[in-house]
Amino acid sequence: MGSSSSKPEASQSSHVWKASSPIGVSNEVVESLQSSSETDTSRAQSLELAVQARVASELRKLEAQESALLKAAQEKIASAVPDAKDEAADQQRSRQAVSKEVEALRARLDKRKQLRPVPESVELARGEVVKCLMEHDRRPLDCWKEVEAFKEEVRRLEKGWVDKVVS
Structure with missing residues (x-):
C-alpha cells in the first residue's frame, strides 16, 4: 500500500479495455471509438x-x-x-397648512407655560437644605435631616397633584 504510484506511467499512451466476457456492442461501434481522435x-x-x-x-x-x-x-x-404645476400648488398649499399648524401648536404651548408658585412649605424645606449645605460645606452628609424633610414635602406635593389629576 503506497509503494506504487497513483499516476499512470507516461509510457502508456492508450488504454485498452479487455472484457472477460463477449462485448455486447457491435464491432463497428468499437472501431469508430478506437479510430476517434x-x-x-x-x-x-x-x-x-x-x-x-x-x-x-x-x-x-x-x-x-x-x-x-x-x-x-x-x-x-x-x-x-402629478404634473409640475400641480406639484407646486400642492407644495404651496401644504406649506401654508404646515405653518398654520405650527402656529396653533405654539399657541397651545404658550398656554401651558403657566408656572405655578411653589407652596411655602416646600420653599421653606428647600431653604433649610440650602442653609445647612452652606453651613456644612465640608460635611454635606450632616444635612440628611433637612434633605429628608424636603423629600417629604415634595412627596406630599406630588401626591396632591396625582390625586387631583386622577380624580
Missing part, C-alpha cells in the same frame, strides 16, 4: 463551451425580462407623479 480533454472542453453558451443565453433572456419589468415600473411611476 477525440480525447477526454477535448470532450471536457466541448462540454464546457456548451455550458457557457447555455448560461450566456439564459443571462440574455433574464436581462431582457428585467429591463422590460424596469421599463414598466418606470412608466407606472411616471403616470402616478
